[in-house]
Amino acid sequence: MPRYTVHVRGEWLAVPCRDAQLTIGWLGREAVRRYIKNKPDNGGFASVDDVRFLVRRCKGLGLLDHEDPLEVALEDNEFVEVVIEGDAMSPDFIPSQPEGVYLYSKYREPEKYIALDGETLTTEDLVNLGKGRYKIKLTPAAEKKVQKSREVIDSIVKEKTVVYGITTGFGKFARTVIPVSKLEELQVNLVRSHSSAVGKPLIPERCRMLLALRINVLAKGYSGISLETLKQVIEVFNASCLPYVPEKGTVGASGDLAPLSHLALGLIGEGKMWSPKSGWADAKYVLEAHGLKPVVLKPKEVKRFEENLLILTSLYL
Template sequence: MIVTVQPTGISAADVLAVARGDARVELSPATVEAMAASRAIVDDIESSGRPVYGVSTGFGALANTSIAPQRRAELQHALIRSHAAGIGAPMPREVVRAMMLLRVRSLAMGRSGVRPVLAQGLVDLLNHEITPWVPEHGSLGASGDLAPLAHCAIVLLGEGWVLGKDGARMSAAEALHGAGLRPLDLAAKEGLALINGTDGMLGMLLLAIEDAAHLFAMADVTAALAIEAMLGSERPFLPELHSIRPHPGQAASAANIHRLLQDSAIMDSHRDDLAHAVQDAYSMRCAPQVAGAARDTLEFVSLVSSRELVSVVDNPVVLTDGRVESTGNFHGAPLGFAADYLAIAAAEVGAIAERRVDRLLDVTRSRNLPPFLSPDAGVNSGLMIAQYTAAGIVAENRRLASPASVDSLPTSGMQEDHVSMGWAATKKLRTVLDNLTSLLAVELLAGVRGLQLRSPLAPSPAGRAAVAAVEPFAGTPGPDLFLAPVLEQARAVVAGRALRGEIEAAVGPLS
């Protein structure tokens, strides 16, 4: 696959294809033309001697410092070196690739005043699978992701570090030489254009959106398994009950769960039982209200990211009429708010899943399932400690759901006196979603154990698919197992697409 970068922007699918699918990248002729026209304006300004931020002046609190013409190229190189000041473990490869492609997108819009060779340099890194070493700490989401983007930009200069094939750090000069690439020399404005913008935040948010969409569908699957195993009712998920509270996400989640519970001998066994509870617990009955609200949150976040994909986030920007104007478009508040909102929603999807796990394991509430889903409880502890693990993860997600975007620390001599913390918000969102994967894995295992223990009653088609996916590595209820590898494999089932595909083949597409 080839992703062609146009001056009108790229799509979220393009970012995912490059970040996760290693698609190749190319610049369209229109992109090269737009960048060249923008650069001509900067060249005219530089020759005129007019003071313009980032072209003939210093940066941040040094914006009023005039830079002599013969030192302006030096200024751009010094900017990259000084701003590549991150520290900590390297960011994942997919995040860095997304960030680089989004910086290409920003330059390609023809408002940054840089030569096409600059965007082509980043394209060459992507196509040669050279991934800069970007430390996790350094961005405040203020003038965008300054430090992370500088760690990408310094590789273009033949300096800094890249991720080696084995994950170890190697010199950028060595990586460029091995790929037959030459370092770039920057011209006026180009260093600033490489690092000013929201590309790291947006890249992480786009990756998180794809993950969240899948996990929210899987949350409906694991909820249905738990409800079926606990002899719950499917009646709270009838469409007419959700049409009277018309939140689209709620209706979609309820429709999923209702469909997943059909054609089940387990459900049939108690449907007309007068002893059956009139109302199930909230963690069962209100699953669509929580997961559905999360889906609606995701829809809002997707809208924010789609706007950002067609936004000019550089500073200063070069307008087509020849003006160069300072902006605040690099500020990450829209992305920080969105990431914090989605983290809250995802944390609650995991929290309600853990409550269903606890109910499945409690002999007083599970409707005649054995304690901790062990047929020989006492000698064996079953899934007791798996629920402890889930509870600990829920507690961590609650801490991570505390918004980063309300925390601002002034920098740059009070020039940057309000920052977004959008990098922190999107980074912790990814952790929340990884934790949600683990929580759904515990519920998947517990739900399957419950269905197995209802034998000889046959579960729903969705339940049968889940049992078939889990049983090869988890076995059937019996003596205790070494649970850690079982949970790791359950995580892989939740994160993967195979089980969802089997279920959809049986019951139809899930929303």
């Protein structure tokens, strides 16, 4: 059964459609009906009949004709925006389409792979990954190194050994031991607290390069990230799901903490994310539309995302 993800005044709605012959107008009315139903004050409307609206694609913001059949106008699980008459499109929902997005206007998922081991990535490879010409996979040797380093972290957590940054807080909380049951929560809180960059998002090409660089560093096998988590991140890259990473927030002095935290924020299903299929939308819906689940960060993993001067590399090439 076709399903569409519809944005109405800050709310995302999954709208199934049993009959593909139904129209864009029907989809808009059904989305507004569901929006009204779920609001205590009915969203300020007495009924769907009181609402006048336009329907736009999230990708490219193209205006859709109310009379067009869904099967002709939209792909299954496409993202659309219902713009209610009198409302301005929310800048929190869709920033201006990123510069360089034309590179993806006719995007086709690549079939070829570049195998990363953390040692042999070339500048040419990185540029091609940024342009979406290749997917990523790990070499068998890299997988083994990643697994071995994670075993060390798991042993520390299992034995409740006090180790800075693994079972303790950070900075002035270095002597604060964190209960094992709270370690995953600590990872999420750290990502949220450091996601403080500002400005326009990186263009897709730069964000892909940033994510590829992060994967390449983790493939070295020194970080302690789990193979499961790293493979999830690779799946996100291969689907070209790109977190909203603001341009301003680092001078490259001691690690690109803020931008890389925004990168991690999208991976855990929070904040905004862009893909050729969805345009800008909430990260959790973009991941879901590509058959992906948000990454659940394990103990110590968040620090592996936040450290390094990778954003400067992705900008200077």
